[in-house]
Amino acid sequence: MVSREFVVLDTEGTPTLREVAVFNHRGQLLYEARTPQEGDYYAADLARSLPEILRQLSSLMAGKIIVAHHADHDRQILLNSYAEVGLAAPEMQFECTYNLARSLHFGLESYNLGYLCDVLEVSPEPFSRDQAHQAAYDARYTYYLYRTLKRSQLAKTLAAGPSPFSSSRVDTPFQHFADDQAVYKDEYQRLKSVLRSISLDPNRQSKGAVIIGEPGTGKTHLMMRLAQDVLKQNRLLFIRQPTQESTILFHTYSRILESLVEPVGDDQHNQLDLLLIRSIRSIFAEIPEEKQTVGDREILEALDAEDLSSLGREDTGARRQRWERIESRLLTWWADRYSVSGYSRQILQGILRFCRYTDPSRRESCRRWLSSGELVPVDKELEGLSAWDSELLREEFSLQAIKILGELSCLDQPLIIVFDQLEGLWLEDNRPILLRFGEVVKELFTHVPNSLFILTLFPDRWQKFQQDFDGSIVGRVAQHTVYLQRPTADQLEEILNLRLQPLNVGALDLFTAEDLTEITQQRSIRTSLNCANEFYAYRVQGVPLPTSSPLLPTGGNLDTSAMANRLIRLEQQVQHLQTLIQKLLTSPVEGSSAVSQEVRVEVIEAIAQPVSVVSNSPYAPEFHHYCSYQRQTLQERWSGSRIINDSDDLGKLRQICQAFKQIKTLEISTLRLGRRVVPDNLVIRDQYGERCLAFLHLSNGNSILARLTNLNQMVLSHPKTTFILMRDRTVGNIRSPKASQTLEAFCNGTGDGRKRTHYQVLSLEQRVDLELVHQLVSDINNRDLEIPMPDALNLLVQQEPQNWIVKLVV
Secondary structure (H helix, E strand, C coil): CCCCCCCEEEEEEECCCCEEECCCCCCCCCEHHHCCCCHHHHHHHHHHCCHHHHHHHHHHHHCCEEEEHHHHHHHHHHHHHHHHCCCCCCCCCEHHHHHHHHHHCCCCCCCCCCHHHHCCCCCCCCCCCCCCCCCCHHHHHHHHHHHHHHHHHHHHHHHCCCCCCCEEECCCCCCCCCCCCCEEEEEEEEHHHHHHHHHHHHCCCCEEEEECCCCCCCHHHHHHHHCCCCCCCCCCEEEECCCCCCHHHHHHHHHHHHHHHCCCCCCCCHHHHHHHHHHHHHHHHHHCCCCHHHHHHHHHHHHHHHHHHHHHHCCCHHHHHHHHHHHHHHHHHHHHHHCCCHHHHHHHHHHHHHHHCCHHHHHHHHHHHHCCCCCCCCCCCCCCCCCCCCCHHHHHHHHHHHHHHHHCCCCCCCCCECCCCCHHHHHHHHHHHHHHHHHHHHHHHHCCCEEEEEEEEEHHHHHHHHCEEEEEEHHHCCCEEEEECCCCHHHHHHHHHHHHHHHHHHHHCCCCCHHHHHHHHCCCCCHHHHHHHHHHHHHHHCCCCCCCCCCCCCCCCCCHHHHHHHHHHHHHHHHHHHHHHHHHHHHHCCHHHHHHHHHHHHHHHHCCCCCCCCCCCCHHHHHHHHHHHHHHHHHHHHHHCCCCHHHHHHHHHHHHHHCCCCCCCEEECCCCCCCCCCCCEEEEECCCCHHHHHHEECCCCHHHHHHHHHHHHHHCCCCCCCEEEEEEEEHCCCCCCCHHHHHHHHCCCCCCCCCCCEEEECCCHHHHHHHHHHHHHHHHHHCCCCCCCHHHHHHHHHHCCCHHHHHHHH
């Protein structure tokens, strides 16, 4: 429990006060005084008359718990002293460290102050008997003892629960963590002022802002604050790093759709509901009152109340008529102001119908059309819409859809479009993605109105961004720049207090002053929370503190820890080679050519491929904690409905393979079949052969048959390649009889006597396996996880050998 504010007091003198010292709850000396004593020249500056001392003590003790060792003795001295000078004694509530020690540590040899301080190791400096019975010295060690005893008492209460510091990062703005709004208060207000300026601009021109901060400074946390503050008015759309050069707009649009279906607070609405309700309300409000029909007024009443259920029950004539009126009015309004070319009319219809239906299967049908272009209606919810699942249409459709959302927001409040976790774009392998990303950002600024575009970047990445792109992009993105500096020690301590608040505990109740100094001197919020987590485990659960924290490579050079791991792997490789050479030397001469050749191949492979084992890695505890937390988080995230598409999964797998190149020799490429459409795929080539992994998350339609037919042709065209076709469990079975037969033909293989084709439905566990490895790679690239990539991947191979990604790549 958070203790009331207290003071620690020690008195010397009998029967009345001769010397006194008082420390505050932070262990700082508040007051020291003594009554004048004959010949006591060294303490002349502390000399006070007894009445003066007692009056000052009354002020210091007012409303506070008074902590003392053998408190009854100190109480009696004070009562005697007040009576001696004729002053009324104040109300005094004491807590005794002698009694507290006896209750917590039964059976000790002694309970005097010096013995307790030494046996419980309350301070780095042992208690000095030579300095004992000086009020300031005894009060200081009483403070140390009290804090130690209270921490011991608190640890028993907290030991069974989880650490409030186990999570040190915000993954998305839609999460909820304790937020000290005094941190980055001015920077946050700057963002809010930019948002207001867009809403007040009659032209509704979009603006850009760059949030610049080192890893762990709280950039995504600031976006969480923004979401919690403005989601009732604005729509916040969150986009992580794209993974495919050719589908960046489609990736952006897919993540926007995911954001739009995020719930707003405790309301029954998601973001898309509110965007539509408020924009359509503005459109209906434009109708002159004398021209409004009874139906129009009923619709307006429902929209004013933001209650879509009042439009009628599902499948009733009244509800159908009202939604058809809404659709007709919205399409007319759009045609009067904008071009109806392309997919704009159908996009508006798709959005409306997603919000119109309450039946989960119909909503899912609309969502799939919006997110992938698949036209598989459950009933008539997609009537009048056409498929757009061609790769050639993805980018065009996506840009039109994002533009429409921007135009609708002009009837409401500005959109907030956040591009976060982009640091991995500056890896050399991602250079084409980076350059295309810059072009996409420019397109969005040009076509999407009424939006605040926010990019979060490290300082060095921001410098590179300015070097990589011309002024037309940099100028739009960086109309406003917000720099996040490391918070002060007091602010970091307040962040700790907020995390501890649900436990009704304060940081000073749990940590020593030395602990807090080390915690609050870390380089960022995240590292402070990580450090607090280590001290929490130590103070509450008795887990030893790490002897030292491994350092990350800086400036492209390996640190000593990484170098040590490389030396271990080199030694293991040499031992492996020695074993193989011994095989060659001892092979029989006669008839040994096949064996010798096999061993020679193995030697060549061993030279080309280092043995990837990390022994006693200093990063193992952090890695284990990271994987446990992320697996649980991802399990929750992917248990519900998510937007899944082939290109995203392919991009994730490509990034994973690029990372594994740091510990394994492999090549990656893609199979094509002329201009014919094939499943998104990636070929992994290493010493074990060639494996082609393809994704097919389409639900149905003509395109799924074409993709499967062409996949079978690729199997025949590549007789040495193993094919693995993966399909997420959430997309359901293939309904088309022809497509099902074609899939069965794929599963049966090629008839050449070898099993080269495998079909796998991704279970939730396997989906989490994929997302976990991709998250691991992304977090290291984005410096959200401070483990060198080779060490993390080697630990992954060791600790998760059954992960299908590990089996596929290693």
